[in-house]
Amino acid sequence: AKALGKSRYEVFDRTMHVQAVGQLALEADLRRALQNQDFILHYQPIVDLRTGDISGLEALVRWQKSTTELIYPGDFISVAEDTGLILDLGMWVLREACETTRAWQLQFPRERPLTISVNLSARQFAQPDLVPQIQHIIADTGIDPETVRLELTESATMANAERAISVLGQLRSLGVRISIDDFGTGYSSLSYLHRFPLDVLKIDRSFVLQMDNAKEGLQIVHTILNLARSLSMEVVAEGVETERHLRKLRALGCEAGQGYYFSRPVNVAGIQALLASPPEW
Ligand code: C2E
Ligand code: CA
Ligand code: CA
Ligand code: CA
Numbered sequence: 001a002k003a004l005g006k007s008r009y010e011v012f013d014r015t016m017h018v019q020a021v022g023q024l025a026l027e028a029d030l031r032r033a034l035q036n037q038d039f040i041l042h043y044q045p046i047v048d049l050r051t052g053d054i055s056g057l058e059a060l061v062r063w064q065k066s067t068t069e070l071i072y073p074g075d076f077i078s079v080a081e082d083t084g085l086i087l088d089l090g091m092w093v094l095r096e097a098c099e100t101t102r103a104w105q106l107q108f109p110r111e112r113p114l115t116i117s118v119n120l121s122a123r124q125f126a127q128p129d130l131v132p133q134i135q136h137i138i139a140d141t142g143i144d145p146e147t148v149r150l151e152l153t154e155s156a157t158m159a160n161a162e163r164a165i166s167v168l169g170q171l172r173s174l175g176v177r178i179s180i181d182d183f184g185t186g187y188s189s190l191s192y193l194h195r196f197p198l199d200v201l202k203i204d205r206s207f208v209l210q211m212d213n214a215k216e217g218l219q220i221v222h223t224i225l226n227l228a229r230s231l232s233m234e235v236v237a238e239g240v241e242t243e244r245h246l247r248k249l250r251a252l253g254c255e256a257g258q259g260y261y262f263s264r265p266v267n268v269a270g271i272q273a274l275l276a277s278p279p280e281w
Contacts, residue, residue, distance in 0.1 A: 027083045030076060033063055034088055040064050041096055042265035045274060046117065046236055046258045049250050052281035054274065056115030056149070058258065059097035060265045061089070081123050090124045091133060098141040098148065100268060105147065108275045117149040117179060122156035131170045138174060145175030149200060152178065154186025161192055168197045179236070184224060194231055201228045205239020205259070211248050222252055246281075 033039060039061055046056040063071035080086040101116040108114065124130060138145050150171060157164040157180070168178050179200035184207055203224050210217030221237070228235045237249050240259030249257055262281060263274060 026079050030085050038064050043271045044265035045263050046256055047262050049257050058117040061093050081121055086121045086123050094118050095137045098143040102141055102143045113147050115147045117151050119151045125156045135174050149177045149179045151181040153181045172197050201233045202236045202238050208237050208239045208245055
């Protein structure tokens, strides 16, 4: 009976064991990467569809594992979340993005200063000292808080609506703007949405893609745009990949877009070049 029990255990747990060991190794690697400052930021332009100007940037973290190996967030963010490493990593991202953008704002002055969007994970949002931490980074870097946009997903905010409303209000009191990311993929209750202090709605790229096929695709984007207007929110369409997407979004009156059609996320030198000589969109 003992032997049977053991072999059953082995069959059962081998894949789980491999996963757990893999997870532990990844956690150790991530911890080291954080200490060694092996993370870098790429930035993707957000384009004002009315003028074709770059109105802002989204900061997207990458792990520079070796000189030739760049690891994308899909392969480490969830482990960073589970282990809590996202707390330190997230604050590093915010500080780095604010510092770098502040320099660009000074180097490329304009009527409406360049905005910087930074992703906040659910785990970060749940931290009791989130607001003072962000306040500290904004003060340290000297960035105008009105140019900082914190991106949150529906699920991060809907878990505890009353708390979310309060925290979002406090963040807004710092002067920063709040974006709701991947809109339409979560299950935010529309009846709650108007109670949340939100500034920007980012339409998930799955809806932009759907504009290619069915008529309903166009209708959905149209409906989201109307919803955003009724809530006085600005809209950014994600996943603008083709000229056709751009044309349709412009026709619908969508004010901003982001996607490979304009630019992939690029490193600091890449953004520097785009800001110095902006393409004609
Ligand atoms: P996200 O916040 O929705 O960011 C947009 C993702 O879509 C980026 O992937 C970007 O490269 C990709 N993308 C942009 N334009 C297009 C397009 O036209 N077509 C397609 N197919 N994709 C496009 P990336 O950089 O791999 O990031 C994936 C996700 O990882 C992000 O999704 C975000 O949820 C998370 N993430 C990235 N950086 C951070 C961070 O600093 N903190 C946190 N908490 N999460 C982050
Ligand atoms: Ca132009
Ligand atoms: Ca985002
Ligand atoms: Ca998104």
